[in-house]
Amino acid sequence: MSGGASTSRGIVYQGIVCVLNSLVNEEWVKVVVEPKVEKKDSDKVDISWTLLDSKGNQSSKATQVKTTINQFTIGNIGSWLDELIEKTPNCDHYELSLIGNLAPSAYNLAHKINNQERFTESSEIKWSKLETYFGKISVVSYPINDDLFFRAIVTYLTELGEKHKLNLKFGDYSFASKALIGDVQVLSTKSVEVSREEYEKQIVHWLSNIRQEESKWKEAADKSYKHIVNRAYELCNLESWKEWYTPLIMQTFKIKPNQITNFHIFFDEIRSFNWPNYPYKNDYLEKSILRFKDSLEIIIEAFSNKCIYEPYSKMNVVPKHFYLPGVSQEEEEIRAKDYYNWIKEYQGLYIELSKSANLFADTVREKLDPTFLQFNGKLGGFTYSNDEINKIFNT
Structure with missing residues (x-):
């Protein structure tokens, strides 16, 4: 084979x-x-x-x-x-x-x-x-x-x-x-x-002994899913979502270098994660987590390709060239135009990331932990339609 x-x-x-x-x-x-x-x-x-x-x-x-x-x-x-x-x-x-x-x-x-x-x-x-x-x-x-x-x-x-x-x-x-x-x-x-x-x-x-096995396997599967959900929560800073995500929407994108590092750790952990098998394999949880991971990875890669460390602080990652100080007004206008074109190009990525994050959070609350991000509201404010959700879970 x-x-x-x-x-x-x-x-x-x-x-x-x-x-x-x-x-x-x-x-x-x-x-x-x-x-x-x-x-x-x-x-x-x-x-x-x-x-x-x-x-x-x-x-x-x-x-x-x-x-x-x-x-x-x-x-x-x-x-x-x-x-x-x-x-x-x-x-x-x-x-x-x-x-x-x-x-x-x-x-x-x-x-x-x-x-x-x-x-x-x-x-x-x-x-x-x-x-x-x-x-x-x-x-x-x-x-x-x-x-x-x-x-x-x-x-x-x-x-x-x-x-x-x-x-x-x-x-x-x-x-x-x-x-x-x-x-x-x-x-x-x-x-x-x-x-x-x-x-x-x-x-x-x-x-x-299948009845005893059933209880043991369910416990092991729940523990496995909770582990990867907690890693997503920690590494992707979901509790402080608005603090790092809102600048993306407000077109003042800044993000800490250590957060970029944590994102990549999360991506690697998902790629190497051993998902539970049947009968306690939960396709809804798995697909929602992978959807969120893929959306986040795409947008981080897209922005990382356009960003450098902020020259004067070394603390943030910002869009390359768009914030460089000391340029002429003409050059600044060109950069501003390029920046807004860039934002428009990636606007769909912002929305997709927000939708996938909300689908992830909603699925975790429904299938695993009702208290997960219970008081955070909608992450980023965008959600999939019912038809989109059905398509995601049925493919």
Whole structure:
């Protein structure tokens, strides 16, 4: 799986696929999640299974999970199966599990592999050696649909709980499903082979303690959000918002150098912050904090590019050249004109920052702490419309 956001998505769905297989597939007797293998660069196997047929014969299966927000291609399927076979030559079965959409040609190739039909299209011929593995290779695909997978997990966890006579309600299974999405380590075997009985026992034990886990995770998530909100409050001087923000609006922009430094500390902390995962990930808080951070970072960068330390005090950062003393009247008029053009150019940034600050404060009061900046009124006086707020939170 590739890096970045697609890796995170792949890890989440890898866990989902493993859960579904472990709960509905009666063939397997042992499993290794994210197994270690000796050969270099052979991390293509995400899950390996030991299967047992009706006659008591054991066989092995290697499953590779891939995900993408783009379309899978013939080349993807061919190369991944080829690599999977090459890296794990002693396996009896190879399964490529694709989470996402398949291009029409890729869909046709997958269909032919699963039905053991000859490759006839020119784009398929390159992978014709895979025909020698017919009966041992398969391709399964799932759409990227959070709701679909979530409902399936709830259903199968409920079946597992009822099988073991756990006294849980629907809400408990719903919470457990969200928790699995947020923490797939619950499913990990730490690269150690475990039996079906052991693996099921591991999940059942976790499931039976889900109510205690719920309280613990909620407390941890609230603590995490309160920490980053407090850092925003401290580093961005929100209590004294009007003292440093009003000069921006009044076109007499001055700001202390140490405040600029604190802003950059805040930006860095947000970039490195580990946001809580589901089920207590709060998208509203996260999006409002990030919106405020992005708006503040844009305006500070814009002004910093135009500013220098005030020559006579070394205490404030002011617009470059606009306040330099000792210039002629003509030069002063030119600078004044440039200054007002500059202010007009960045006026939208002032307004956006104020709107994002108010959205941040309102969201914190609603979702986390009703007393947050309770008596400060509207910061800067500008707010988003309801349509704008809906768009921010729904994208």
